[in-house]
Amino acid sequence: MFLPYRSKNPPESLPFGTLILIFFNVLFFALTTDGWSIKKTVLMDWGLKGSDFDFVHIMSSMFLHGDWIHLLGNMFFLYLLGFAVEGRLRTFKFLAIYFTAGFVGDALFHVLKGRFMPDMPSIGASGAIMGVMGAALWMFPYGKVTTVYWFWFWRGVFDCPMWGIALYFLGFDFLNALLTASSKGGGVNNLAHLGGALGGLLATMVFRPRRDTLEASDAKAMLHDTKDLGVLNSRELRELHKANPAEEETVLHWVHKSIRENRMDDECKAAFQKALPKLIAGRAPASTAQALLHVYAPGMCRPADLIALAQRLERENEPHIAVSLYERAYGDPHATPADHEACLFRVGLLCEGPLRNPARAMQCYEMILKSFPMGSFAAMASTRLKGMAVKG
Known part of the structure; x- marks a missing residue:
């Protein structure tokens, strides 16, 4: 029986x-x-x-x-x-x-x-x-x-x-x-x-719902037993994503595994781009940012989203990753002058503070005063420069 x-x-x-x-x-x-x-x-x-x-x-x-x-x-x-x-x-x-x-x-x-x-x-x-x-x-x-x-x-x-x-x-x-x-x-x-x-x-x-393949079912069984997406390889994560495309955590693990296994392809990038809005607002900003920095291409997401993710990482005490995101946002061809100004100011604050790079901080503030003298951050940049000069 x-x-x-x-x-x-x-x-x-x-x-x-x-x-x-x-x-x-x-x-x-x-x-x-x-x-x-x-x-x-x-x-x-x-x-x-x-x-x-x-x-x-x-x-x-x-x-x-x-x-x-x-x-x-x-x-x-x-x-x-x-x-x-x-x-x-x-x-x-x-x-x-x-x-x-x-x-x-x-x-x-x-x-x-x-x-x-x-x-x-x-x-x-x-x-x-x-x-x-x-x-x-x-x-x-x-x-x-x-x-x-x-x-x-x-x-x-x-x-x-x-x-x-x-x-x-x-x-x-x-x-x-x-x-x-x-x-x-x-x-x-x-x-x-x-x-x-x-x-x-x-x-x-x-x-006409989706039908799971044998590989997807095997991956689900392994995930059920281990409760850990990290044990699956990139092929298994691909099949798991096909079985449930709405699960963004699977996509994030798929990207990281594809990077480590050198198996990154257009399908994985497309799935990651589609899941990015939820991932950026999700519970793993550092992991999302690291994956994004590896596969980023202009147009993958809005510069404003990169800036929002970088600000989350500042609060998570990840200044190096935050600066990298600000740099990508600044270099994006779709970035607006307001995006450029915000990136320069945030990088300046990080370099002045936890990164301890006052020379670069001063450079960022000076660029704001030169390029955006009437901008939202110009007055604060001027104040920061004067304060650094007094300390110096």
């Missing part, structure tokens, strides 16, 4: 929809149970039957569960698969796939079996959840899922790809559906599982 219990495919956004679905499934179970299992009156009134195959009963049946084991099993698989699927699709598309899969699963069961059993109720979210598995199979076919197995005396834990998980459960449902085709009793609704998985897969294909 196989039991997947941990996905190594972290969500790319907060899975609000998954959390909301889990909440309402638990809430409705609490409201409809007699302590352990669902009340019979609720089951017969709100479960989906061949005689009551309509929108209201399809929806209500998806939020009903037979007992705590039924509920916990479904909610665990919804958590296991839903976080990654919704993380990529975002909430609206995820919910559309979830309910579409539930409808398709119920429709397949009704056509092939349910209509011949008009008084047999069907309940549970498993058809919709199998649709989430179908979505995961399409987007993350090689995504690693830590799985425990046991067969008599053989037991252990291994990382199974998503296609293996889907093959196991769908294969079981298909086989069981064949074996119970003539049965008119209760049990697991294998047809709803199969229909839900198919509905989820097809609905996901309609949305």
Whole structure:
């Protein structure tokens, strides 16, 4: 037997929809149970039957569960698969796939079996959840899922790809559906599982989301295990970026690794340029500045952004890197006179202060007075020069 219990495919956004679905499934179970299992009156009134195959009963049946084991099993698989699927699709598309899969699963069961059993109720979210598995199979076919197995005396834990998980459960449902085709009793609704998985897969294909490669899935698994982007090489970081282009921290590590491995290319530079606005405002100004100084070309970002980043580095006590950024901003052909004046004054302050280079500081102040006598920093530059002359 196989039991997947941990996905190594972290969500790319907060899975609000998954959390909301889990909440309402638990809430409705609490409201409809007699302590352990669902009340019979609720089951017969709100479960989906061949005689009551309509929108209201399809929806209500998806939020009903037979007992705590039924509920916990479904909610665990919804958590296991839903976080990654919704993380990529975002909430609206995820919910559309979830309910579409539930409808398709119920429709397949009704056509092939349910209509011949008009008084047999069907309940549970498993058809919709199998649709989430179908979505995961399409987007993350090689995504690693830590799985425990046991067969008599053989037991252990291994990382199974998503296609293996889907093959196991769908294969079981298909086989069981064949074996119970003539049965008119209760049990697991294998047809709803199969229909839900198919509905989820097809609905996901309609949305055309990104699909992870084997390399991207391997990189995600390694990152999950190590919690450190620094252990990945530039190729792995490239694949990780393709899987989640919105994650700017991955781009920053990709640039640094490409520099160290001498693998910098236009694709990496373009990704870095796109991520720069968020990186400049992010939590790693020194790392961003070091990468920027290695790959900088005029037009990569606005001189004003370079100046803003340099000022952050001044506050981070990184005067040498700050001066280098001011120099790049000053030399940028798109820099305005106001940018030139600001760069000269800030470099002057740094040279006068922590860098202890008074000669260059005086040179910067004199350039301001010569080139921008009516500028915003002219009066302050004159005052700084007089103060340095007195000290001298």
